[in-house]
Amino acid sequence: MQYTPLEDIPRIREALRDGFRSGKTKIVAFRKEQLRQLGYMVQENKQAWLDAFKADLGRPYFEGEIHEFIATVTAIKDTYKSVEKWAKTENAPFDISSFSMHPKIRKEPKGTVLIIVPFNYPLFLSITPLMAAIAAGNTAVLKPSEHAPTCAALLHDLIGKYLDHDVVRVVQGGVEETTKLLELQWDHISYTGNPRVARIVSAAAAKHLTPITLELGGKNPVIIDPRCDLETAARRILWAKCANAGQICVAPDYVLVPREVQGKFIQMLKKIHEEFFPDGPAKSDSLSRIVSAAHTQRLASLIQQTKGEIVFGGDIDMESRYVSPTLVLNPSPGEPLMKEEIFGPILPVLPVNDVDEAIEFINARDHPLVIYVFSDSSDFQATVVDNTQSGAFACNELLFHVAAYGLPLGGTGLSGHGLIRGKFGFDTFSHFRGCVNQAGWLDKVLLWRRYAPYTESNRRFLARATADLFPERERREWSLWSLPVVGTIVTLAAAGALLF
Template sequence: MSADNKFASTSLEEIDQIHASLRQGFKSGKLKSIAYRKVQILQLGYLLQDNVRRFKDAFAVDLGRPALESAFLELDSTIGDCKVAYDRVEKWAKTEKAPFNLNFFAFGPVVRNEPKGVVPNISPFNYPVWTAIGPIIGAIAAGNCVVLKPSELSANVSGLIAELVPKYMDPDAMRVVMGGIAETTKLLELPWDHILYTGGGRVARIISAAAAKTLSPITLELGGKSPVVIDPKCDLTTAARRILWGKAVNAGQTCIAPDYVLVPRDFEEKFVDALKAAHAEFYPKGALNSSDISTIISAGHFSRIKGLLDKTEGEIVFGGETDESRKFIAPTVVKGVKETDSLMSEELFGPILPVMPVENVDAAIEYINKKDHPLSLYVFSQDAAFKSKVFDNTQSGSAIANDVIIHGGADGLPFGGTGPSGSGYHHGKYSFDEFTHLRASLDSPSWIDKILGSRYPPYTSKKENFLTKNLGVRLPARPSPSQLNVHAKS
């Protein structure tokens, strides 16, 4: 299958022009209109819906991705996000009253939900529609102008986005910048009102340093090694099917894919046997003969993943087949993996699942806490106490029980990491909030000076006593010694 989308880099001079043009578009005030924002949101939805077949073809070329995966993981959910924003933007954008406070109610304090301005979204190759268009639905709903910088690695999908955006979107509101390192570097030399970057930690440090020079605020979504903790009393068949699917879908190139499994040592073989059964169900003719497996994005990524697999000291249970000419790596499970193994050295971002045996759940928690906070943490258990123990004693971007990956599209949930796995949130209302300036506002009537006139010089002890008596805070009773001791022990 081929795609006819051409990837042509944007000139550095044009990037300056795009920046200036969007500044003028924002200053025009047209984005203040909720009706205008809704039109642009709806156009984004139709940009995808009208071209579903072309996007599926482009995904197939860039990622070897089956059509069902493209529809389920990206296209349908992103169109759905457009509908959610279209339906809710009036509510999201409404000015909000501050909580009632006796000292300030007369001022009419409110919070105005206002756009930040012009915002770029620098997105990756692995989900080139969901990461490029998904977050900026909220940015447009909030009234911002947007620059899309899609990945040069997913050249066909990115080229299709670049072709379609001018046909569907107002150029005063959205533009596309194509290219690689040089074009991204040029973008980051300019001042922005908020930057969203999705990708890896190494590049995130470069982008954060560049953003600091212009004092541009930034949101980072960075991934990491997302662990799975197995309770031997889990629904094992369901757990194995979902974990293997989450590792194999999009060839493991998912920032919230289950990266590795922590399983009690005496349950490892039973768990691995369940994964074997799931693999036989998914790929009855074998992985090499399946049309339901995506490929690795580039030769460089293929070599990196294969290199980690070649160096493992664990035992390959199934999979392990590779084909460099197709950039193909079969879904692979490796058991008996140790902490020092090559597969535990970095985020895999490929279809390889290391299974690391541990003594018990406490050992699993201890291992997780020694590492960077992951973007997602998964637990498979039917026991509420087991789930709570893992979630209450770890930190991660999300805490998910008995499924993987699909929480990224769940309506009403934020998507974001913590610490090295990212900062800030997006998806739905959280994208709107991320690109919204909360502007404090109040209107002070003249008669307030009958009460607050004591704030003016000349200052006297009488005025100070009056203000303290009428505006001072009255704290609850001081904690008792017994309460302090309990707190200190806990």
């Protein structure tokens, strides 16, 4: 991967600002054409993307196609079909005191934005915020992760080929290049990654008072209802933990299981592990590899330091960046495995007495990106969702809530803030500009009363005509004379709305 020269980065930003000032991105038809090209960019290079995922992450083609390629194309298509509706100017809700001003809400682009993406889903997590930024009419710089160099280079080459050079550019590099980008002023920054880097990004954005969206991760818990189908729960949990070798921000991070069914649940996990990897995970073509030697070493350290029982797994191969699916029973809540987001195929299982203890355990920690529950009881589900906080909440399924049409994707607290998916992403990269247009003739018949010199008569008139007080404190008494006043206001305002 060839890094972008540092001296070029300010010039790239200025070129994109010039592209925004040209006004072409404000034209919805132009935005649609760029989105169409974005769709072609992904769709026409499917094998190149799958090969890039394989090269950087050791990802099986099946996962690359289902988890990332199809999800990305579908999202672009939905945005392309919806952008005209999203971009339409809206009338403000009717209110008698202001509708004569024709209040409207314009959706305008913020300007030139910076999008910093992680390594784990290098296509989907690049294109999701990018399509939202384009749909909203912005120009954008994409900074892909240097930890996925094949994908970053492919993204750079294809965007240069398919998209307008004045609208989207890719900056390649590592810490030094990212630092240079963050020294510049942007109209919005979107960062997907971990809380440590998010603090650096936030501090840089604060110097320019730049709005920022943070899509982070967290320790996503799974709560097991002892009455649920334990085999289905175990199968779905282990699948989600092994997908992309656990390198997913919404992956299950640990499981809280009632003591009464803990043994049975563990046996189910062992059985399903053997079904998934009959010849052992090291020989399987269905397990991705860890992105780098440093990340592999970090996971190895978590396994070595655990005070829990390793039920299966625990194997590491630094050369091939292989970490086996590993089940850790009853680790210490204070050890590193339970302190930081795992981001790998290690699954801690902790026993609890009941759902109340599980909720207490979760609430004693930072808000996760998602809380998972396996239960067929609506009361059990409600108990968890009503007494916890998280970016999302999912029952009897894992990961797929990210692909559910029409739902937001974002965190709360340490798991992030802001939304970048679909209509929510369009709104994130848009400025909602309030606009009014008041007819001048209203001054002659009504609004002259607002001007100096202020008189008691005018004050009383305007107070009676516009006040709307809380009845429990001061109930308005309508006098006979006030009814025609209101009628006159309504009539004149309606006439103004129709004529002007």
